[in-house]
Amino acid sequence: MTSAGVRLEGLRRQFGSLRALDGLDLDMAPGELVALLGPSGCGKTTALRILAGLEDADSGRIVVGGKDIANVPANRRDMGMVFQAYSLFPHLTAAENVEFGLRLRRQNAATRRQRAREVLELVGLGAHGDRYPQQLSGGQQQRVALARALAIQPQVLLLDEPLSALDAKVRVQLREEIRRIQLEVGTTTLFVTHDQEEALAIADRVGVMRAGRLEQIGSPEDIYRSPATPFVAEFVGLSNRLPGRVTGDVVEVLDAKLPLVGAVHSGPVTALVRPESVDVTADPTGTGRVVAVSFLGPTARVTVSLPDDAIVVAQLESARLPELPPGTPVRVILRPVPVVVSP
């Protein structure tokens, strides 16, 4: 298998009045798994389909393995693709589905069968080769679809929200499987999703898209801890929107001075503060009051009402819940981590 680097340069695509891609640039190193994350209509699926050759870009370059493939038809791009759902051929068994691409490559029957067995084993379905798609669960079908895409040893693997049709538990299991397999086979992979948890959990890098462009791309930790823009801060994870004032290179919020992400003009702003950057302690003289508590297992969310009707959510260890029942007067403390602000 030869994993290839991918470069998308200035991709533009317009559907009528809708601008799906507005000069998208993306670089992927060989063997890397990049997740494109964004809300519906941000252009992430369009980008993937253009890379697959299933859509044409209005302009821009698509370079895979050093070659511009913008004019290469989809069936000659050597890419494996897994769709949201229902992409298995229903009249073929799981093994025949996996062999489909190998048959197109004129591999002999013995080689096809051997390869199909290998990749079905890889996805944990070695014993299910003779089943028809409708005899498999949704998760198993997606595993077969993954096996089918991997069987042809593609240069690039494209995953178009492959977990979105599955229930929560299967989704978590399968995304870990996808990551394990991707690391094992080392194929350059573009994973499109609207689920931030999914993107952060399995990607080497996450690209957050908005209105046809990359808003930010970086490691999952960077994206979460150092969002470059208010959009990223709000789209990835939860954020408290708290009024503040920028003075120099800090923002004053709830009597705390927090460092800023990026340069911002002085003046009133809204600071976006993560719940885990907020601490709450019971204090009879505190100005806040606990209004709700949500138990989340090892952690808990405590919602605090502040004067002027402001609301702040803190994420704490759930062991501290007994000291913070609803109605408790509390003091809110912000940890000095860099925050993003919006005007």
Add this chain to the structure above:
Amino acid sequence: MTAPSTGTLDQVTAPATPRGGRRRWWPRRDLLGVLPFFVFVTVFLLIPTLVVVIGAFGGDDGRPTLDNVAALADGYIVDAFVRSITLSAVTAVLGAALGALIGYAVVTAGPDSLVRRLVTSACGVLAQFGGVTLAFAFIATLGLSGFVTVFLRDSLGIDIFSGGVWLFDLPGLVLVYTYFQIPLMVIVFLPALDGIRPQWREATESLGGSTWYYWRHVAGPLLAPAFLGSTLLLFANAFSAYATAAALVSQGSPIVPLQIRSALTSEVLLGRENLGKAMALGMVVVVALVMWLYGLLQRRTSRWLD
């Protein structure tokens, strides 16, 4: 139904076996809803079929005989069956091919498109547009004095009847039957076309397949059972059609339904009612054979479907 089945529903609706072990004789209340259906099927299908079967094996004196069934081998009846089967097969194949193409065009126009709504509405009407009205429509347009015939003859010098008055014989029946077979095909084949998912084409492409490969190895095999099943349905539809042919063909009885009419209503040859029933039995056998093939196709596709 006397034998109660186990299950919560029985226990809720009524105790299936009254105390003392006596079984009740009346039907379960939850079957009452389908009673009209069973009555309908009994009155309009089972009893007529029974009458046909008994009549086919009965003589004028009411005694059992094989004469009527043996008469099915007579030349003119065999010819009528051959013509009926030919007419049905040709119009089924023509209707299926053209209807499938129209259906495909409709599907590619999008699920909510105006084209789709127009075509499906028109097909719904045209598929039922048989009988005297259809025959008249063709006579008025393509008959000896039909306006298209007159226009072609007077304006373009083309005489469509130079080879004979084909409209009132088998070729005419082929044309007229095809007219209602095409829209019927569109209606019955559209769900199968709708069931073809765009992801299958894209998956084929991403795996390296061409459009031809997709049709040959994916869409073709998936649509084939529905296509053949629809064709069989069209065959049965044409084979059992009567009113259109009766209105169009005034001389002779080229097809079986018209032969049956002749056997039942002829004022020249009397006492052939049971021969008519034997011919009807022959038709039942042909349609049953077609439906058996249809069932085989359904069984083949059932394992592919959700």
